[in-house]
Amino acid sequence: MPHLDTLGRPLRNLRISVTDRCNLRCQYCMPEDEYVWLPREHLLHFEEISSLADVFTELGVDKVRLTGGEPLLRRDLPALVRMLAAKPAIRDLAMTTNGVLLAEQAQALYEAGLHRVSVSLDTLQPERFRRLTRRDDLARALRGIEAVGRAGFKGLKLDSVVMRGTNDDELVDLIEYGKKVSAEVRFIEYMDVGGATLWSMDKVFPRTAILERLEGHYGRIQPVIEESSAPADRFRLPDGTVFGIISSTTAPFCRSCDRSRLTADGMWYLCLYAKDGTDLRGPLRRGASKAELKALIAPIWHKRADRGAEERLALGSRSPLVQIGELRQDPHLEMHTRGG
Secondary structure (H helix, E strand, O other): OOOEOOOOOEOOEEEEEOOOOOOOOOOOOOOOOOOOOOOHHHOOOHHHHHHHHHHHHHOOOOEEEEEOOOHHHOOOHHHHHHHHHOOOOOOEEEEEEOOOOHHHHHHHHHHHOOOEEEEEOOOOOHHHHHHHHOOOOHHHHHHHHHHHHHHOOOOOEEEEEEEOOOOHHHHHHHHHHHHHOOOEEEEEEOOOOOOOOOOOHHHEOOHHHHHHHHHHHHOOOEEOOOOOOOOOEEEEOOOOOEEEEEOOOOOOOHHHOOEEEEOOOOEEEOOOOOOOOEEOHHHHHOOOOHHHHHHHHHHHHHOOOOOHHHHHHHOOOOOOOOOHHHHHHOHHHOHHHHOO
């Protein structure tokens, strides 16, 4: 029997952050100059991640996504992929990356057993990329994207956070680039979560505006009718091209969200908006058995009532979820720490 929360959502989809470090400083995630990092000795070893994955799969998890920070900054990541790929219960093993280090590692990750890759790409313009990320790495990111297909991966996705007045003029360019590299583009509404200290509602470019802009260029767009707990609503252009929109800010999907997040130091969060999590590293390092860890995790999920994005929407007038002072006191509140 699946483990269900109070809204009937199953425990199925686990995002595992392998590091809180990142090699970019994107405006919507890490806009500040300085950050408090997790102590390295607190980071889970690969064997510990593998052990916790076993616990979660026995509770029903069958989808695992590796995140960061930037996961490719974690040394010897293919070794962890190999451990997880060997678990029959994990039927979907994916990774989200900014692509900067991907060209060098794509082949090794594919051979280790990684199933799918999503790459964050918010602009195709070098100078805009530099302003958005404070790094001059667009060419490296594009080489990483192009390496995905050569390595043998299928189902590449490109994730683009759309911000009004920043990159909303590139929607068509991104769709066309996706066609070129055989990738499905997913546009993401700018979210007021974690380290998004510069967020404001007037910077959000909502799903309705995205569809209107694309229809103005391509003609009538049809929704793809499907039953899925995936975060993106999918649409089809007249030429058959499919793209997605993740509208967490203006049309949340909380009622079907089966995701939880494990940070690189073993804190388990039930929602991207949650301010409190459960420490799993402590019990694990004290020698807790698999049965004891399952007995800790299962009741917490059964009581889960989180609908963070819906609650934020209901506020009407909104400011950033967390202020800078809070972030410096608790780095777990950062989106780059809990894996976005």
